[in-house]
């Protein structure tokens with residue numbers, strides 16, 4: 603069966619899906635994957651990319667007016683918004699002591715405030731429909747303070763708490779929200795991170811951790827595998843608050859944090875990060 607015929611057959615399950623951060627990495631792979639499956643996909647990012655499978659609405663998601671305009675544009679093509687995937691995000695590396703207020707705000711403004719802005723923009727439609735699903739892309743690193751990535755961990759962790767809270771608030775309208783915690787995925791996230799200058803006392807340990815974190819990303823899971831996982835997640839009826847996707851060695855860090863004595867857990871983390 604041709605691709606077009608497959609898409610047509612799937613049209614009965616066709617959903618309108620908004621994904622942020624679709625100009626690269628996970629967002630691009632996801633938008634193409636869901637578009638190929640026959641869904642109507644809108645990608646929101648500052649750069650536009652050409653694709654046969656989804657339409658980019660050029661949007662800086664930290665700008666309230668641009669977000670409202672993009673959502674209005676989506677609603678013009680049909681009156682529904684079935685799924686929102688808050689994927690746009692950025693990393694931040696450096697020592698806590700060296701981090702500037704401006705850099706911290708940049709990361710929180712995108713990873714937390716940007717995601718919240720999208721949720722509040724789609725919720726009136728989802729509440730009216732009495733149906734909707736929102737996936738907030740988080741990180742396994744949101745469950746623990748990662749060395750030299752403290753503010754990245756904190757921004758994703760803050761988003762997780764908002765996810766947990768909003769689940770109670772929007773449940774009466776059958777709107778479901780979850781955090782999807784990812785392990786390392788092979789994308790350009792390292793190039794796009796905010797990198798603070800690292801002062802001399804931290805340089806030696808920072809360099810070790812930095813090299814390691816970049817090698818983890820380069821050896822990470824392929825973005826298309828995340829897309830396949832999300833496709834299955836969207837099809838599930840009832841969602842839990844948290845889902846974890848990544849290599850076993852990374853996912854296991856989450857239960858271990860709660861099961862092991864704190865000092866033992868910390869020394870394992872030091873070993874993992876080559877800090878011992």
Ligand SMILES: NC(=O)c1ccc[n+]([C@@H]2O[C@H](COP(=O)([O-])OP(=O)(O)OC[C@H]3O[C@@H](n4cnc5c(N)ncnc54)[C@H](OP(=O)(O)O)[C@@H]3O)[C@@H](O)[C@H]2O)c1
Pocket residue numbers: 622623624625626627628629646647648649650661662663664688689690691692693712739740741742783784785786787788789790791792794819822
């Ligand atoms: N890669 C990993 O190992 C990993 C692990 C855990 C979690 N994650 C999370 O996965 C998500 C996707 O990351 P990725 O790895 O695919 O990174 P990426 O390749 O750097 O993609 C980031 C995307 O976010 C978009 N973006 C950045 N600022 C934006 C803004 N102001 N408005 C709209 N879009 C904006 C970028 O597009 P424009 O620059 O065109 O705007 C880009 O498409 C992030 O939330 C990240 O934290 C990634």
